[in-house]
Amino acid sequence: MTSQLNVDTIVDKAGSGGSNVKMANTSTYVSEGGNVTQNTVQGLAKSWANFNGEGTAAILDSINTASLTDSGTAKFSINFSSAMANVYYVFTGLAFHSSASGFDDAVCISRDNTQLSSVSTTVNPFYTMRVEGNQELKDCKENMVTFDGDLA
Amino acid sequence: MASLLKVDALQGITAAGDITVTSEGGAATQSLQQGLAKAWNNINASFTIQDSFNVASCVDESGTAPNTYTINMTNAMSNTTYMAFGTAETSGQAPRNIGISSPATSSYLVSCCVSNSPSSGTSVVGNTAVLGDLA
Numbered sequence: 519m520t521s522q523l524n525v526d527t528i529v530d531k532a533g534s535g536g537s538n539v540k541m542a543n544t545s546t547y548v549s550e551g552g553n554v555t556q557n558t559v560q561g562l563a564k565s566w567a568n569f570n571g572e573g574t575a576a577i578l579d580s581i582n583t584a585s586l587t588d589s590g591t592a593k594f595s596i597n598f599s600s601a602m603a604n605v606y607y608v609f610t611g612l613a614f615h616s617s618a619s620g621f622d623d624a625v626c627i628s629r630d631n632t633q634l635s636s637v638s639t640t641v642n643p644f645y646t647m648r649v650e651g652n653q654e655l656k657d658c659k660e661n662m663v664t665f666d667g668d669l670a
Numbered sequence: 671m672a673s674l675l676k677v678d679a680l681q682g683i684t685a686a687g688d689i690t691v692t693s694e695g696g697a698a699t700q701s702l703q704q705g706l707a708k709a710w711n712n713i714n715a716s717f718t719i720q721d722s723f724n725v726a727s728c729v730d731e732s733g734t735a736p737n738t739y740t741i742n743m744t745n746a747m748s749n750t751t752y753m754a755f756g757t758a759e760t761s762g763q764a765p766r767n768i769g770i771s772s773p774a775t776s777s778y779l780v781s782c783c784v785s786n787s788p789s790s791g792t793s794v795v796g797n798t799a800v801l802g803d804l805a
Contacts, residue, residue: 524683546679548686549804550703554745555679556804560723561706606721608710608797610757631761649765666710666799667721 564607565665567596571613571646571657582665584640592646592655593633600669601639607667613646613658624649625658639670703804708752709743710799713780715760720795737782737794745804746775752802758782760794768796775805 546555567580575588587595611627625646633643642665648656680702682688690699711722717730717739729740737758756768760782769781782794 522679522681524681525689544678547689547703547706548679548681549745549748550687550701551748551803551805552685552687553805556706556708556724556745558680558702558706561708563707604721606712608712608721608756608799609759610755610797610799626765626767627757628764628766629759630763634759634761644759645763647763647765649767653765655763664799666707666723667712 560668563664564600564602564667564669565596565598567661567663569594569661570659571661572659575657589643592657593643594645594661595636595641595643596663596665598640598642598665602665603639603668603670605637605639607665609642609644609663609665611644611661611663613661615648615656615658616660623651625656627661627663708745708747708800708802708804709741711741711797713739713741713796715794731779735781737796738779739796740772740777740779741798742777743800747800748775748803748805750774752800754778754798754800756780756796756798758794758796766794768798770798
């Protein structure tokens with residue numbers, strides 16, 4: 519029998535506002551406009567990270583990240599704690615390179631052919647490269663990446 | 671003792687499309703629905719969908735520009751001002767960017783670019799995702 523729960527707010531049992539609510543992967547939600555339903559779990563970002571890529575690279579904030587690997591100038595890997603279901607998860611991100619004098623230029627996040635072969639359900643390699651100017655690999659202070667897809 | 675709630679659908683009482691969740695820090699509440707990605711997709715150089723959510727089809731627009739395609743969504747957005755973003759990846763080391771244009775409630779155009787123009791190279795994989803309100 520299909521069940522429906524009408525509720526305005528979800529909190530944990532203690533009522534303290536914690537994040538202890540567990541949701542089945544078949545859960546759906548009603549759209550903002552009220553016209554359709556979609557799967558709730560598939561709409562959640564499965565991992566994201568804000569990291570500093572300069573000097574000793576370090577994750578500043580994140581979810582579902584076991585570690586950040588620094589493989590040389592501007593080459594990194596985000597290693598997931600919980601694996602994705604396949605290697606076709608959606609990887610998006612941005613970075614910005616700031617020079618000592620302040621504003622410098624935009625930086626893209628992408629992968630080269632050697633990194634593409636290393637993509638796995640738990641390891642996501644990528645590089646950061648200046649878009650204009652020398653178009654060189656560049657370590658950036660500000661890096662933000664997100665991952666959408668299905669967890670295993 | 672931990673409790674387990676089994677349910678197939680979540681719906682707000684005040685408004686069907688508005689369930690709030692308490693923030694991780696406990697200081698705020700936000701809409702659950704508005705925080706969810708409404709679509710995401712991974713498209714290869716042959717314009718084949720490798721994995722996706724709420725995507726009906728990917729249409730080859732390379733006749734207009736190289737590595738350009740239209741993403742058609744199954745469930746429509748409520749307006750054309752939603753946020754779509756992405757990353758392009760390919761063999762070879764160069765600046766890769768995603769350009770997103772022509773946003774409609776059920777589709778948007780994606781161009782995988784090298785620096786500031788659509789790439790004529792091969793093996794481009796485009797990753798895009800959508801945030802905003804569904805209709």
